[in-house]
Amino acid sequence: MDAARHQFLLSIPDQLCVVGFDDIEQxxxxxxxxxxxxxxxxxxxRQAVTWLGESPSSDRLEGHSVTLHAELAWGSSVRGV
Structure with missing residues (x-):
């Protein structure tokens, strides 16, 4: 966002919408x-620890898939959709 604003002089969210993926404190x-x-x-x-505990001792683990739900935390970096 800093580079978009200062280096490229873009207005957020008017010219560029930005969405993060990990909801860090900043x-x-x-x-x-x-x-x-x-x-x-x-x-x-928790899921990773469970899988590791269930896996036999080996150098390779079987692939796993799980769906967990994320929440969208709205800020002002995206114009109203």
Whole structure:
């Protein structure tokens, strides 16, 4: 966002909409007010630990798939949709 604003002189969100994917603390700072996806980090970690505990001791783990729901945290970096 900094480069878009300062180096390319783009107006956010008028000329460029920006969306993050990990809802870091800085996303909510007033200077950024980034729209971002809040991922269920605790649920992801729990699932990974469960899979590791269920896997036999080997160098390779079987592939797994799970669907977890993220929430969209609206900021001002995206124009109203």
């Amino acid at each position: 996303a909510s700072c007033s200077f950024y007010d980034l729209t971002t996806f809040a991922q269920p980090v605790v649920a992801i970690a």
